[in-house]
Amino acid sequence: MHEVVAALDVGGTRTKISYQGRGILPHGRQTVPTVRYPEAADTVAAVIESVERAIATAPADTKVVGIGLAVPGIVDEEHGIAISSGNLAWSEVPFAEMIQEATGLRASISNDLRAGARAESASGAAAGCRSAMFVPIGTGIGAALVFDGSVWAGPHHRAGELGHVVVETPGDPCTCGRSGCLETVASAGALRRRYREATGEDVDAAEISRRVAAGDDTARLVWNHAITAIATAFDWADTLLDLDVIVVGGGVAMAGDLLFDPLTAEFHRLTGRDTPIRPAAHADWAGAVGAGIRAWERLG
Secondary structure (H helix, E strand, O other): OEEEEEEEEEOOOEEEEEEEEHHHEEEEEEEEEOOOOOOHHHHHHHHHHHHHHHHHOOOOOEEEEEEEEEEOOEEEOOOOEEEEOOOOOOEEEOHHHHHHHHHOOOEEEEEHHHHHHHHHHHHOOOOOOOEEEEEEEOOOEOOEEEEOOEEEOOOOOOOOOHHHOEOOOOOOEOOOOOEOEOHHHHOHHHHHHHHHHHHOOOOOHHHHHHHHHHOOHHHHHHHHHHHHHHHHHHHHHHHHHOOOEEEEEOHHHHHOHHHHHHHHHHHHHHHOOOOOEEEOOOHHHHHHHHHHHHHHHHHO
16 A cells, blocks of 8 residues: 555646655546636635545555645745635635645645646756746746745745736736736737737637647747747846746647747847756646645655
């Protein structure tokens, strides 16, 4: 019987569950829909139910001894509280305490981006690096920072808001209240919107990347515009922080060389520096893997 933690990464549409032994040993994975309700309290209850189901459906040769939960938004990881989430609309949710009451198991709570950074720093594209920035590019864009091997949250638990760095003036309005933020240019939603505005056709970011590869001129213009914006934001961050590596994950990173080759070239053209830009080794599972790492750290 293998002792594992059940590590859940709660996304906007899917929750990924990883059963991890010590040393990030995998003993099974599953993906379930994220259930969202108009009322935040109901969504919170659904997350607790997902934790309980994850325990009940663990692989037969495992024993779940702890829980790791990664959620979006501002998170006080030390006290296990989800302070706020724009996408899931909750506020000041003491998840660690609620999970322990529901399951009898000790729980740790992570911000999803910082969980991903932990995974990449421990055994992924940033392994062995003293400093790194982990940047998932998907529905939104965020970042998590690693210094001296430790993830840095900042005194107010909100370090890494790279998606709200202004890269265009004037620019499109952003949900944060400003205009020209990186998210308005380079997120999956921004790619979709800009291609639709140019062509009248509504296709997702994955299809846009396929059309870039196929020689679609409009797709290429939208794609290259996003790459320039990302490189500009990376220049800003690396100028300030002097990073060993920048690790890119999320759905847009699944485009592979179509993203990384021109992005690296544009970044190096802007900066004259050779800071490497690498794809996330754990891909979409970085958040779950990092939540599991945190859970084992808390268990001791």
